[in-house]
Amino acid sequence: MKAVFASPHAHGARPVGQVMLLVMAALVPATFNGFWHFGWPAIFLWLTTILACLLAESLALQVAGRAIRPALADGSAVLTGWLLAISLPPWAPWWIGALGGAFAIIVCKQAFGGLGQNLFNPAMAARVVLLISFPLEMTRWVAPAVFGSVHAPDFLAALDITFGAGIPDALSSATILDYVRSEVSRGVGVGQALDASFKPLASSLGSRAGSLGETGALLLAGGGIFLIATRVIGARIPIGFLLGVAVPAALAHALAPQAYLPPLAHLLTGGVTLGAFFIATDYVTSPSTPLGQWLFGLGCGLLTWIIRSWGAYPEGVAFAILLMNAATPLIDHYTRPRIFGRRRDGRSLSPQES
Amino acid sequence: MNARDPSLFVRLRRRLQRWGAHPEARKYPAADTAITAIPLPPTLTLPLAQHIGAPAQPVVRAGDRVLRGQLIAQGAGKVSAPLHAPTSGTVVGIVDVPVPHPSKLPAPALIIACDGLDEACPAEGADPFTLSPGEIAQRVADAGIVGLGGATFPSAVKLSLGRDQPIPTLILNGGECEPYLSCDDRLMQERAGQVVDGARIILRAIGGERALIGVESNKPAAIAALREAAGGHADVRVVPVPSRYPMGSEKQLIAWLTGREVPSEGRSADIGVMVHNVATAAAIHRAIRHGEPLTSRIVTVAGGTVRTPRNLEVRIGTPISALVAFCGGLTATPTRLVMGGPMMGVAVDSLEIPVIKASGGVLALGPDEVAAPDASAACIRCGACVGACPIGLLPLEIAARIRGDDLPGSAALGLKDCIGCGTCAFVCPSRIPLVQYFNHAKGELAARERDRLRQESIRELVQARAARMEREAREKAEAAARRKAEREKAKAAAARKPEEVSA
Numbered sequence A: 001m002k003a004v005f006a007s008p009h010a011h012g013a014r015p016v017g018q019v020m021l022l023v024m025a026a027l028v029p030a031t032f033n034g035f036w037h038f039g040w041p042a043i044f045l046w047l048t049t050i051l052a053c054l055l056a057e058s059l060a061l062q063v064a065g066r067a068i069r070p071a072l073a074d075g076s077a078v079l080t081g082w083l084l085a086i087s088l089p090p091w092a093p094w095w096i097g098a099l100g101g102a103f104a105i106i107v108c109k110q111a112f113g114g115l116g117q118n119l120f121n122p123a124m125a126a127r128v129v130l131l132i133s134f135p136l137e138m139t140r141w142v143a144p145a146v147f148g149s150v151h152a153p154d155f156l157a158a159l160d161i162t163f164g165a166g167i168p169d170a171l172s173s174a175t176i177l178d179y180v181r182s183e184v185s186r187g188v189g190v191g192q193a194l195d196a197s198f199k200p201l202a203s204s205l206g207s208r209a210g211s212l213g214e215t216g217a218l219l220l221a222g223g224g225i226f227l228i229a230t231r232v233i234g235a236r237i238p239i240g241f242l243l244g245v246a247v248p249a250a251l252a253h254a255l256a257p258q259a260y261l262p263p264l265a266h267l268l269t270g271g272v273t274l275g276a277f278f279i280a281t282d283y284v285t286s287p288s289t290p291l292g293q294w295l296f297g298l299g300c301g302l303l304t305w306i307i308r309s310w311g312a313y314p315e316g317v318a319f320a321i322l323l324m325n326a327a328t329p330l331i332d333h334y335t336r337p338r339i340f341g342r343r344r345d346g347r348s349l350s351p352q353e354s
Numbered sequence B: 001m002n003a004r005d006p007s008l009f010v011r012l013r014r015r016l017q018r019w020g021a022h023p024e025a026r027k028y029p030a031a032d033t034a035i036t037a038i039p040l041p042p043t044l045t046l047p048l049a050q051h052i053g054a055p056a057q058p059v060v061r062a063g064d065r066v067l068r069g070q071l072i073a074q075g076a077g078k079v080s081a082p083l084h085a086p087t088s089g090t091v092v093g094i095v096d097v098p099v100p101h102p103s104k105l106p107a108p109a110l111i112i113a114c115d116g117l118d119e120a121c122p123a124e125g126a127d128p129f130t131l132s133p134g135e136i137a138q139r140v141a142d143a144g145i146v147g148l149g150g151a152t153f154p155s156a157v158k159l160s161l162g163r164d165q166p167i168p169t170l171i172l173n174g175g176e177c178e179p180y181l182s183c184d185d186r187l188m189q190e191r192a193g194q195v196v197d198g199a200r201i202i203l204r205a206i207g208g209e210r211a212l213i214g215v216e217s218n219k220p221a222a223i224a225a226l227r228e229a230a231g232g233h234a235d236v237r238v239v240p241v242p243s244r245y246p247m248g249s250e251k252q253l254i255a256w257l258t259g260r261e262v263p264s265e266g267r268s269a270d271i272g273v274m275v276h277n278v279a280t281a282a283a284i285h286r287a288i289r290h291g292e293p294l295t296s297r298i299v300t301v302a303g304g305t306v307r308t309p310r311n312l313e314v315r316i317g318t319p320i321s322a323l324v325a326f327c328g329g330l331t332a333t334p335t336r337l338v339m340g341g342p343m344m345g346v347a348v349d350s351l352e353i354p355v356i357k358a359s360g361g362v363l364a365l366g367p368d369e370v371a372a373p374d375a376s377a378a379c380i381r382c383g384a385c386v387g388a389c390p391i392g393l394l395p396l397e398i399a400a401r402i403r404g405d406d407l408p409g410s411a412a413l414g415l416k417d418c419i420g421c422g423t424c425a426f427v428c429p430s431r432i433p434l435v436q437y438f439n440h441a442k443g444e445l446a447a448r449e450r451d452r453l454r455q456e457s458i459r460e461l462v463q464a465r466a467a468r469m470e471r472e473a474r475e476k477a478e479a480a481a482r483r484k485a486e487r488e489k490a491k492a493a494a495a496r497k498p499e500e501v502s503a
């Protein structure tokens, strides 16, 4: 038989590998900002996590008997590792990154059937599993110690932090959300607690305790806008996410300013920008219909705010995204676009209706 | 049902819609070249099925001499179209030849050896405004005109729809949204008068009120030429539409220009609209005014391996090798030969394939112009295909059902509404051959449907036969009972008679 070439004969999209590269490029500023503020240990952890993902991916593909090279070349494993790494405490021991990376790839991605098949975002699922399994290591935050400053560990000390003894007790610190929550539970008002810890501009450029890359909230937002401008991601999910956090936060804060954080503090702390622009927009685990994407984004934001305000954890982005991931097949099913020439219920339009 | 312009609301809404894609146009340098007629080739190959419907039936025999414009095969049945000799010469015979069709199956064609004289048989034009709508439709049918935009539906069949229902709006499709192609663009620039006159003839044939000529905004020269030609006619309006693929799809163009959607299970006439391609309108003009049947068309020859891409006027049946040769030949072996545009055209294997009524383009594409689909690639669920589909389908979900061999599932998601435009596959970063899946599934579903209908009709036949036999048996029994009753009545009467006598 002669080869049959089906139409279209032209093609006009970026290949998958290029999409992943652009996402990584958008992560570079926030990541370097993390390296700058948290020094060598952050770099070690980042490398370890990505390496673990690559190894796990190769291993899983080997076991499944599939070609390793093309799957690694698409860059999705590196991206998963990268996203996980920047959501970890920057001075976490190496095995946190390694375990998390392996778990993300093997359990959250390959066990579902590989690229495109997983229900949950691998990086967030791994983060949550780590948080539940190793609450101590996953909540040991450090105050930023900029490269070259007195507190910054040198290369060898950093090796000891990541691969050896861990964080010297004197250096640990609390995130803004942690701090505010514990202050509020001591009876201090939100306003006062926030004044002591939150400086909008400095905080959102990385001068605060927090995850490796999340602290550069403005840089992440910049990267996200770059991705929207280059049409790598759509705007619906990020906008929905940010609105989903900001609107209830603004309402609650207006009603009870001493009990609820103001919207700006919500948006610029924790993982909201990372989640809104980089995690919730993961193609595989978010809806593909336009209306579904709005609902998904709003849902992620709202759940984040609810968990932060009333949940057992001070931070809720990862949980919120995972919950919405689980709802994605359902959202996709109920938000199918109306087919041209048909009514919503699928019946053909009549000439009078159209 | 009146011809109305879309309301402000519709205009706003259509601006917000984001379906479609923007493939690189690549219309130049061909779009800058004037239409040029090419010399007659030694032989012409005329497939009998160049239209939708029943193949034409030859009315000439091997050895017959024919003149340009002479009927050589007549339409067979209601939906069909005749064929005419594109030049003078001798009929060689009927042979099976490769034709531009996705199935790649050979099909019968009439072969004519050209004598180079190009002698025409006498033709007589008419003033369309003295003809009745029925007469116009008949002349269009006799001229063998089919939709030249690629659909090749017999135009006269459409024209006669105007008799059954009011069709106030005629739309001429000058979208030409396929990359590379500029044959309609050149036609609109160089023969705008023919297009506008064709529009007015069609309006008369269908009893329409107004004609809208939709032209993509990337063809300003065509728009200007048409506007000038339409100047004196209040019933013809030229409307620029955005350049976006597939704006030239009938449903999309209607929706843009009128704000109305063709019902999924209906046709455009149901909402008072009829669409013809601009080249079809020009052909109708020539058929009516000059009595010329359809024997030539304009073809864009382009692609990275063509030395001088240009627009040619070509007799139907010319081998594409002659077109390529006229364009200076090829600079390299093409990676793929395509008849039609790159989005919906058909890949062909050889340069000996003839130009048919549907062929708007001959593309000899180089390696960097051709998509390399990857059937094993994973869908990353990016949703690009969903945003691009002009019909509002979920190509990724449909493809997933087809990959999982769940054809009823794919049909339930609206596969039947897919117009095969290929926008989804064009924008897919995983390069999944979505349209190939859809075509396969549509074919398979159609086969199953045919099978089901056959089974059903067999069952009906069997049931009808059983019912007939039962009825016959009953009638026989009734007849027997009647006869018996009559006999007994006669007997009884006979037995009574003597009593009467005795009484």
Ligand code: SF4
Residues within 6 Å of the ligand: B388, B389, B390, B391, B392, B393, B395, B417, B418, B419, B420, B421, B422, B423, B424, B425, B434, B435, B438
């Ligand atoms: S080929 Fe079908 S599914 Fe794909 S974009 Fe066109 S209409 Fe939609």
Ligand code: SF4
Residues within 6 Å of the ligand: A288, B378, B379, B380, B381, B382, B383, B384, B385, B386, B395, B396, B399, B424, B427, B428, B429, B430, B431, B432
């Ligand atoms: S465009 Fe391709 S990869 Fe993206 S969702 Fe559609 S089929 Fe999947």
